[in-house]
Amino acid sequence: xxxxxVDTAADKLRAQGLRMTAQRRLVLEILEAANSHLDxxxxxxHARERDQSISLATVYRTLNLLHRAGIIEQRxxxxxxxxxxxxxxxxxxxxHFTCLTCGKVIEFETDLxxxxxxxxxxxxxxxxxNTRIHxxxxxxxxxxxxx
Amino acid sequence: xxxxxVDTAADKLRAQGLRMTAQRRLVLEILEAANSHLDxxxxxxHARERDQSISLATVYRTLNLLHRAGIIEQRxxxxxxxxxxxxxxxxxxxxHFTCLTCGKVIEFETDLxxxxxxxxxxxxxxxxxNTRIHxxxxxxxxxxxxx
DNA sequence: TCCGAATTGCAAATAGATTTTCGTTTTGCC
DNA sequence: GGCAAAACGAAAATCTATTTGCAATTCGGA
Numbered sequence: 001x002x003x004x005x006v007d008t009a010a011d012k013l014r015a016q017g018l019r020m021t022a023q024r025r026l027v028l029e030i031l032e033a034a035n036s037h038l039d040x041x042x043x044x045x046h047a048r049e050r051d052q053s054i055s056l057a058t059v060y061r062t063l064n065l066l067h068r069a070g071i072i073e074q075r076x077x078x079x080x081x082x083x084x085x086x087x088x089x090x091x092x093x094x095x096h097f098t099c100l101t102c103g104k105v106i107e108f109e110t111d112l113x114x115x116x117x118x119x120x121x122x123x124x125x126x127x128x129x130n131t132r133i134h135x136x137x138x139x140x141x142x143x144x145x146x147x
Numbered sequence: 148x149x150x151x152x153v154d155t156a157a158d159k160l161r162a163q164g165l166r167m168t169a170q171r172r173l174v175l176e177i178l179e180a181a182n183s184h185l186d187x188x189x190x191x192x193h194a195r196e197r198d199q200s201i202s203l204a205t206v207y208r209t210l211n212l213l214h215r216a217g218i219i220e221q222r223x224x225x226x227x228x229x230x231x232x233x234x235x236x237x238x239x240x241x242x243h244f245t246c247l248t249c250g251k252v253i254e255f256e257t258d259l260x261x262x263x264x265x266x267x268x269x270x271x272x273x274x275x276x277n278t279r280i281h282x283x284x285x286x287x288x289x290x291x292x293x294x
Numbered sequence: 295t296c297c298g299a300a301t302t303g304c305a306a307a308t309a310g311a312t313t314t315t316c317g318t319t320t321t322g323c324c
Numbered sequence: 325g326g327c328a329a330a331a332c333g334a335a336a337a338t339c340t341a342t343t344t345g346c347a348a349t350t351c352g353g354a
Contacts, residue, residue, distance in 0.1 A: 019321055019330060040311080055333045060312060078279050081223035083311060097273055106271055112259045120282065124253050126244055130283035132225055135264070141272035166300065166351060187341080202303045207342060230341060 005032050005088060009071045018065070023047075023054050027062045028088075031072060036105035037085035037096075077134065097135040102145035152179050152235060156218045165212070170194075170201050174209045175235075178219060183252040184232035184243075224281065244282040249292035 006028050010020035030046045031038065038046070044059045063086055066072040074084045095113070097106040117128045139145035153175050157167035177193045178185065185193070191206045210233055213219040221231045226245065242260070244253040264275045286292035 014322095017330085021321075021331065023332075053333070057313080057334080058332060061331080064312095076223065076225060076228035078223055078277075081228050082309095097267055097271070097275070099273065100276065106267075106273065108267065108270070110263055110266055112263050112266070116257055116259050117282070119257055119259070120244055120253075120255065123255070124244070125288035126246065126253065126284055126286055128244070128282045128284040129247065130225070132279070132281045132283075134279045135267065135273075135275045136277035136279075137273055137275040139271075139273050164300085168301065168351080170302075200303075204304075204343080205302060208301085211343095229339095 005071075009066065009069070012069050012071060013065075016069070023051070023058050024062050024066070026051055026054065027059060028066070028071075031086060031088050034087070035107075036103075037075065037077075037087050039080075039083045039085050041083075043086070075132070079136070093131070095133045095135070097137065099139045099145060100136050101138050104139065104145065152218075156213065156216070159216050159218060160212075163216070170198070170205050171209050171212070173198055173201065174206060175213070175218075178233060178235050181234075182254075184222065184224075184234050186227075186230045186232050188230075190233070226283065240278070242280045242282070244284065246286045246292060247283050248285050251286065251292065 006020070006025050009024070009028055013020055013024075026047050027043060030043060034046075040056065040059050040063060043063070044054070044056045047054045047059060063072065063074070063084070067074050067086070071089055072086050073089050074086055076083075077085060092109065093113070094107045094109050097108065098104070099106075113131060113133065117131070120126050120128060153167070153172050156171070156175055160167055160171075173194050174190060177190055181193075187203065187206050187210060190210070191201070191203045194201045194206060210219065210221070210231070214221050214233070218236055219233050220236050221233055223230075224232060224245070226247075239256065240260070241254045241256050244255065245251070246253075260278060260280065264278070267273050267275060
């Protein structure tokens with residue numbers, strides 16, 4: 001069975017002479033539990049619920065570290081392009097829809113994106129290395145969404 | 148036949164008691180001629196080739212104005228999320244591919260995106276109002292790209 | 295041509311997420 | 325346990341795209 005994200009991360013860090021600390025574990029656990037993207041500030045808030053003394057600087061340092069190590073992903077949204085949002089790096093490619101009313105994030109997969117990339121290769125001879133897709137809109141049948 | 152972008156813009160501005168000035172015309176003409184996105188700095192450089200004295204502040208003010216008026220679009224790229232890029236507002240929906248080697252931008256259309264939105268509606272009952280798609284990668288057969 | 299409002303250039307100010315400094319505290323290895 | 329390197333907290337610094345204050349200029353309608 002798959003090893004925990006924290007364990008995997010610990011190994012990756014150790015391989016570079018870095019350490020798995022309580023703060024890094026905390027950040028990873030929060031990211032793992034979250035089913036949406038968090039920015040540094042939100043992460044810091046959540047983290048303080050479990051460790052009063054964790055600093056925002058440490059959250060930033062941790063996010064940079066984990067991002068460089070390929071353990072988490074960083075993305076920027078149009079709604080708020082000035083700050084980074086983070087999530088656990090996921091092997092299987094997925095995309096996001098955000099409800100503008102209730103803020104809920106839906107993660108979904110589709111092979112239509114692969115078809116778009118195939119079209120790009122065929123028509124323009126370009127190879128896509130990086131795909132950035134984000135939809136925004138409204139829930140219509142979600143009970144928690146005030147419509 | 149379609150009226151020129153500058154004329155259309157002039158009307159929209161006049162309707163709000165605003166003026167079409169030489170600087171605004173210049174910015175629009177540069178955006179119209181450019182086949183890729185420009186940021187404020189690049190736009191300013193180009194503009195100075197035709198009007199030595201145009202200021203960067205005016206470029207920013209003009210971009211804001213035209214954006215608010217719906218005449219141009221503003222977008223943020225992953226490669227450089229910290230600055231805005233601008234292009235003439237286009238009725239037909241299109242998407243972008245950027246070559247990470249040569250920086251060239253390809254604009255393309257595809258109906259596969261509409262299919263993705265249809266899938267989202269069917270599977271999750273959500274209505275997409277806002278679509279953000281951007282691909283990055285490499286040219287393979289473009290003569291100007293150093294591969 | 296005249297006038298008030300809109301616009302511009304210049305330079306200085308802003309803003310706010312992220313980074314760094316520094317002294318102190320942990321961590322992993324022996 | 326003990327040590328050197330790594331990491332931390334707090335607060336100050338940074339960075340730089342964008343905005344703004346102000347005096348001068350321009351615009352368009354009357």
